[in-house]
Amino acid sequence: MTPHGEKPLIVQVVRQFLPNRGGLEDVVANLCHSLPERGFRVRVVTCDSLFSEPERGRLPHQETIDGIEIVRIPWRGSPRYPVAPAIFRHLRDADLVHVHAIDFFFDALSWGRFLHRRPMVATTHGGFFHTKSFSALKKTWFNTITRGSAQGYAEIIGCSEADMRTFEPIAGSRVRLIENGVDIAKFEDAASRVPTRRLVTIGRFSANKRLPLLIELTAALKARHPDWSLDIIGVPSDLTVDMLQAEARRQGVETAVTLHKGLTNPEIRTRLAEASLFVSASDYEGFGLVAVEAMSAGLLPVLNANAAFTDLAGRHTELSLSDFADISATADALEAAYARLETRGDALRADLMSAARAYGWNAVADRYCDVYRSVLGLAAAPRPALSFDATAPAR
Template sequence: MSVPMKETVEKRPQLDAAPLIVHVVRQFLPNRGGLEDVVANLARQTLKRGYRVRVVTLDSLFTAPENKLPARETIDGIEVVRIPWSGSRRYPVAPQVFRHIGDADLIHVHAIDFFFDALAWGRFLHRKPMVVTTHGGFFHTKKFLAIKKVWFRTLTRLSAIAYRRVICCSASDLSQFVQIVPDGMTIENGADVGKFADAASRTPERRIVTIGRFSVNKRLDLLLDATAVLLKRHPNWHLDIIGAESDLDAADVRREIAARSLQASVTLTVSPDNHAIRGIIAKASLMASASEYEGFGIVALEAMSAGLQPVLNTNEAYRVLARRHEEIILADFTRPELAADAIEKAYRNVTVEGLSLRKSLMQAAHAYSWDAVAERYIDLYRSIGIGT
């Protein structure tokens, strides 16, 4: 999660002739989440390397569709254009996107949704080169799975033909998309390893943080079940739930907390800024995620950069990370007793290994810095003739 810093920048004449990358994404700053973080960080890194950047996105947040955001804004030097939309948050329809791509040298679409399909089918009109980053596709939950599979193998397959490259952000994405795009490539997401760097408690604490959207697939209910088990074993356990409203709102989460009588041991913080999140992390030693699906697992890497010991559910993205980094502990959160065992093991590790574990976690996270990831994207842009 990141927090935008608003600023107004003057156009620099020397950049007027620089290639223009137009990122198209359904949600962007001031919304906070993994997708928004990726696009914002990539846009900032691209600006630093001499490109011009525009982000075209929807004119309201899914959590507050009635509150219209400014049609144009500059955030961190990024030109942001927001357009009206209709339909559902899963497939928001926003045809005005075509008004804002005419001067693009490259269109970079993020996620598999209306924008992905519409820009593909409209390629004979706009004639712009395009790439797409998958961001997990649309298999985040098993809901409507049969329909999703048919859609994926028909419309998604046809739309993908319009793109110069289909970029998967994880090994699990590649295994899915290689079925319809044999020449798909992988550029794993970067993580902002600076914003929470070295922030975790210096002393072992029975305190857990979880950070992310309040979404059904994040399975906060399972994490709360594990917390209830922990509290039966030791009364000092505490869970901090940090995030932004999504298909669950704050009231939904509070009901889940109250249903387990955990009000005294669980704190809910909605849409805090990064300074506030650092303050919460400073009291904790552990990070946990019961998510049943992740496109990549950025939040786990950000937690590691803070020095938090992660305990993660056994979804595919987290299994990939755990195979690379032995510090990560996996747990089956559908079994609360076993998840609680894993969390207690993590706490013992922090108590015994202390500073050495903290250093290992931070070093592992540093390998995913955006400097390195952005270079891979710039190399891709250059390979299709955008930039020198």
């Protein structure tokens, strides 16, 4: 525990972190960058290898990246539920533990709370309903194990309205909504200045993203106009580059679909500069962070009508929704979106970027710190000076 007069230490627990890149990692990194200016120390405890790059082997046990102290611990089992009991050895000086996502750490730290005796909060990040696989088993687990585990947390933070609806039945009034902050600076104003029939999608190559549907969609679009193309940007997961390239060949669009693995943010900006439209066929999202990042770039999103994207589109009428399983209807939606860009591209781009600014990290970090102070029994603290830019890209 922190000695009197020293800033409280918040230990962030997350299964994957830097140097891995993804929506979950970005949220935790931006939160970590926001905390010191708000009166907290921070440390991240995570697994000691990258699920997407097992060939890299074990990463250093301790490291500082972008000013964030990282401790890595061994794990075994599945990347979906990595078992890492060494977590308990790294909580001794924590004032509060913040668990990200619903996995082994969420369960083990709750059931072991009488051993470590640290107050805890958790952020849902979509739970574990990202695919319909094993849906009956997931529902049973959620209503038994997850329900029991939830009792160990002072606050459970839903990062979307959809997550709020999911977790309120098992945690009641301890669930509060804090939608994910978005690093709106890293891709801001990056999209093509002129309308182009180039689509882009960003995210893990995972089954719930339904990337094969985007490849099939590209084939349908090219049958209408030869200029259509697709950039798929992300890191391998349960789909690999080889699998996606094979699907592109099968659909006859291998020259129109380009896969980009493990790009840096500046490299992604370069790709976005050639695109006008963002697409996602994902059948489940915790919040829809990547769609907001696309808006900040000036890309016009056309999104699968899952719960998170539907909530987002309900607030921002510039976004288009479609059932991506209906290839023909989605192709129509993209043709219509492109026509909108041709008629009011500059104004539409400005509206999208303006809407994205509401999701910047300053207000989100303030709300997280309010939770920390409430759980720790601390008085409210003044907000950081306006000169602090919590949305600045990680360095």
